[in-house]
Amino acid sequence: MTGPVLRALGLRRRFPHPSGDVEVLRGLELSVDAGELVTVSGRSGSGKSALLALLGGFDSPDSGRVLLGGEPVDGAPPWHTCAVLPQALGLAPELTVAENVALPLRLQPGGDRDGIDARVAGLLGDLGVGALSDRYPGEVSFGQQQRVALARAVSGRPKVLLTDEPTAHLDAASKPAVLRLLRRCANEGAAVVVATHDDEVHAAANRRVRLADGVIMAASG
Template identity: 40%
Template sequence: MTANIGNSAGVVINDLNLSFGETHVLKGVNLSIEAGEFFAFLGPSGSGKSTLLRAIAGFGPRPTGRILIDGEDIADQPPWKRNVGMVFQSYALWPHMTVHKNVAFGLEERGVPAPEIKRRVDAVLDMVGLIDLAERRPSQLSGGQQQRIALARTVVVEPKVLLLDEPLSNLDANLRVQMRREIRDLQKELRLTTIFVTHDQEEANTTSDRMAVLDEGVIQQVGAPVELYDKPSNLFVANFLGSANVLQGKMSVGKDRKCKFQSENGVAINLGAQPPNEGAVVFRPQNVRISKAGTNCKAGNVQFQGTVGHMEFHGNIVRYGVDVSGHLILIDETHQRGSVLFDIGASVDLQVKQGQIMVVPGH
């Protein structure tokens, strides 16, 4: 297997600000990425993900603030001295060189002796499963194979940090799923600190140990995917990580110290204990049960009455949109073979377990 690739480094970012001319793009970014961690930057297009990644690599305008790799401030170091390896969306393979030569190139440039180059290139090609294609040219490879070569070429020089900017966006849907697993496996094998930029929440969720959600150049929240999904710190994060039912309204605490929420359209929701913050009531479509009108409400559940406005059969789930006093509530019901679907216009009851209801700051 591979020879001693690794010696990963942590990345610390302190109060980073970056502008393109008058446009302030990164705003007060603070982050601490552990050595060996798989970390994702997730956010919509234009949120500053690539700019932040490029700042770590040493490309683009000089930011203010600090970037530390392995504890060392790298502000004055040019990209090639930073010990980071970056894989670009376009792969940027040399078309006239063989696969072996493409992967060897970085080592040749660094003056590594020929026998060592051969050993290291073979080890990396073996690792990405392409040792048999070493004499081909990039044009004779599929998209997924080109992606593996781009990765192999970057990790063979043993960077301390691997930077990936939307590396799967040129691949079709099935291959994307396969490649994200391969990248994840490779990262675990090498224990290489990896920063993965994506606008796709599923990609970030399935690959990363932790992620930072960005919007408009500001980090909204940092944490493990499941933490962010279950405890979003604002409505942007709640909505960006998946479908969410959001009800705005007012809270009040009764004499019994129990907390009630009244939505803008007058729907009352019993929250039980008082939540730690004010905010909107949020719950996920898959946490809502739908049943015909007149169903008894189970203890500990919140119940709504409504009318089915739309119904989509997806196969694995049935997605309903139900009108509850003018609020559109989405429900994802796992489809059981033979189960009866509710028609548009049907009167239904909805139930949500109190524990599935989140109170999230924001408007």
């Protein structure tokens, strides 16, 4: 599939504040094609996380709409359609690392259940956390949890992948594997959106957009 998979049309979102409502998004427009890795930059508080929450259906705009595959987003789509890696990660503490990564595959209708173990092992190995598969999230570092959460997000080969600061807690040795996986997801046809302050992530993107004053201010290849 080519062409826009994900579109934000006129998004507005305000949040209450004691001194008056704060409008973090002001008619934002964004289009992301299949096979494209787009990074979103902007100062802290510029609305990057708010934008991802709207794109992923975890929040609703005050006005405007989000289209995924041409259809309006109303609530969070299934993981194989749109997967999200939030800053909070959201790993299930009662499941092992491998069980967390396998979860989208086990919930995916019509998925290849025979290939689940191989898919999980491959992703964890690619990210350098294969030896942790039988541990629980609370037994590994936050940076390792972040890589596990990325493996879970991509395990079902989603059409759209949204990630919020995916390299924020990684050391220099761990980062290249994450960048390769994000790039690979786009190369395999996903529309990938990454909110980040990391220049190395921006360098791996097809396009970088800058969020300021609640709108997309600039784009570069």
